[in-house]
């Protein structure tokens with residue numbers, strides 16, 4: 001009997017709620033869980049995550065609207081696993097810490113009312129836990145390190161969850177990736193899309209592929225996370241009993257410098273690589289929308305506005321980090337998650353995927 005037939009007949013014993021269904025991470029997690037045996041999937045965000053064909057019912061809800069959210073309680077009763085990947089972003093890649101804590105608090109309040117099945121709640125966090133976004137920090141970041149509290153909303157979210165989990169008999173885990181890489185059309189804070197679109201613009205201008213950040217950032221060591229590796233780790237951490245009450249750095253497992261991968265990225269676009277220029281992309285891209293539309297038309301690309309291809313404030317924040325950003329993955333390995341990805345191969349393969357889908361020239 002074909003494997004798919006066996007899977008279809010298995011009763012779904014796990015019911016996931018994917019919160020943050022429409023961003024970069026959400027659609028990939030939905031795909032993974034939908035293809036895994038034993039899962040039912042419900043999704044939640046303001047926008048839909050794709051066609052609601054009944055396979056994965058979608059709850060369209062604003063997590064900041066506590067009053068309306070509470071009406072969802074009956075629908076959340078059967079949920080067994082909550083994957084919380086929502087993030088409130090303001091103009092200019094401004095992350096409002098209070099709003100992000102409020103979104104989680106509002107959802108957890110509904111889950112308390114909903115009761116029903118016992119629940120595991122997993123928070124998607126990141127290396128901002130260690131404060132790499134603000135200043136040079138200890139290398140490698142380890143899960144037991146105290147949080148850089150001013151750098152993110154992660155510590156207050158985690159404290160809130162731990163308190164409520166104890167009261168309600170829930171289990172929990174948190175996951176810390178960095179610069180998540182994948183193909184997404186709904187999330188401009190995506191480093192692969194940013195690099196590919198930037199390269200296409202420079203190529204059309206007849207320029208080599210220069211690095212937008214400063215020299216020190218070109219030379220700083222970092223690690224990143226493949227979205228497929230990330231969703232595999234999320235499913236593992238949410239279902240492996242030993243992972244309950246634990247935090248995990250989830251990264252590709254290697255490190256690199258932008259300087260060392262830049263020639264291969266340039267070659268992928270048939271361009272020459274150049275050095276660091278320290279140019280702010282938010283300013284550089286401000287007048288490039290007409291050029292992007294021309295690139296789209298001339299290459300028969302899927303139409304998408306320049307702003308949907310890249311959040312240039314996110315790009316500036318990412319390329320401005322002039323110190324190393326490295327965290328250890330030894331804890332996840334010790335607990336049994338040993339998957340790894342070659343970051344340079346991954347970047348090139350996702351850039352190819354963008355081109356194959358006619359999202360980039």
Ligand SMILES: NC(=O)c1ccc[n+]([C@@H]2O[C@H](COP(=O)([O-])OP(=O)(O)OC[C@H]3O[C@@H](n4cnc5c(N)ncnc54)[C@H](OP(=O)(O)O)[C@@H]3O)[C@@H](O)[C@H]2O)c1
Nearest residue numbers: 020021022023024025045046047063086087126179180187
């Ligand atoms: N991208 C990265 O490189 C990266 C790196 C490290 C950690 N992370 C973490 O990973 C998580 C997911 O990242 P991502 O890149 O997938 O983010 P994203 O693309 O910005 O997606 C954010 C999600 O949050 C939802 N959301 C925002 N405000 C909401 C609201 N008021 N009510 C309901 N839903 C709301 C959005 O849906 P709607 O707008 O449709 O509501 C969207 O589905 C975040 O917690 C982020 O901090 C990301």
